[in-house]
Amino acid sequence: xxxxxxxxxxxxxxxxxxxxxxxxxxxxxxxxxxxxxxxxxxxxxxxxxxxxxxxxxxxxxxxxxxxxxxxxxxxxxxxxxxxxxxxxxxxxxxxxxxxxxxxxxxxxxxxxxx
Amino acid sequence: xxxxxxxxxxxxxxxxxxxxxxxxxxxxxxxxxxxxxxxxxxxxxxxxxxxxxxxxxxxxxxxxxxxxxxxxxxxxxxxxxxxxxxxxxxxxxxxxxxxxxxxxxxxxxxxx
Numbered sequence: 422x423x424x425x426x427x428x429x430x431x432x433x434x435x436x437x438x439x440x441x442x443x444x445x446x447x448x449x450x451x452x453x454x455x456x457x458x459x460x461x462x463x464x465x466x467x468x469x470x471x472x473x474x475x476x477x478x479x480x481x482x483x484x485x486x487x488x489x490x491x492x493x494x495x496x497x498x499x500x501x502x503x504x505x506x507x508x509x510x511x512x513x514x515x516x517x518x519x520x521x522x523x524x525x526x527x528x529x530x531x532x533x534x535x
Numbered sequence: 536x537x538x539x540x541x542x543x544x545x546x547x548x549x550x551x552x553x554x555x556x557x558x559x560x561x562x563x564x565x566x567x568x569x570x571x572x573x574x575x576x577x578x579x580x581x582x583x584x585x586x587x588x589x590x591x592x593x594x595x596x597x598x599x600x601x602x603x604x605x606x607x608x609x610x611x612x613x614x615x616x617x618x619x620x621x622x623x624x625x626x627x628x629x630x631x632x633x634x635x636x637x638x639x640x641x642x643x644x645x646x647x
Contacts, residue, residue, distance in 0.1 A: 425578075454634075456637075461639055461640075462639055463539075463625060463637040463638050463640050464579075464625065464637040466634055479634065511578065511579065513579075523581050523584060524635060525581075526571075526578040526579040527578055528577070528578045529578055
């Protein structure tokens, strides 16, 4: 039971390049989330998927797109990377939207945009 | 909209010192409260959570937190810290049907 996995762990991009961050969970969770973590700002929600087939914008969605490929997988795409997108990206999953359910986090992807 | 504030950006303690990290949230309704820890180079892990009942919640590794509804606070405590507690600590809140909102984090450095 690997929990939440993310790929890649590290990535360096040039401004304007595109890439997709992969996330998968093996806990049969319905809800999945993408956050970015920046110093002094905590975690900010980029996009989430409450259930398979749905996606919604979070607090900071600009410059990103997501795909909920199936129940297990939720990818985050940067179409044209910008230096402001240099960050650590965390994927998380949760059984559902009931209040008492905990989010489980992946190990993160460190992205540097030059 | 909900928001979460954490009182300290960086706390430095010696081993065996007592710890209290402040967390305040703004939301008038019923909330659930969490503390997550992120050890260097690792992902966030749940320390403890409060949903209802006893406002004093005990978590892993000797941590506890107290929910004070009148103060909109959920402070994290540990009587005696260890070097291995060096990490970043995040307070998080979610209200019914809404997403989690995280505080900016407090970095704890424990000196051996």
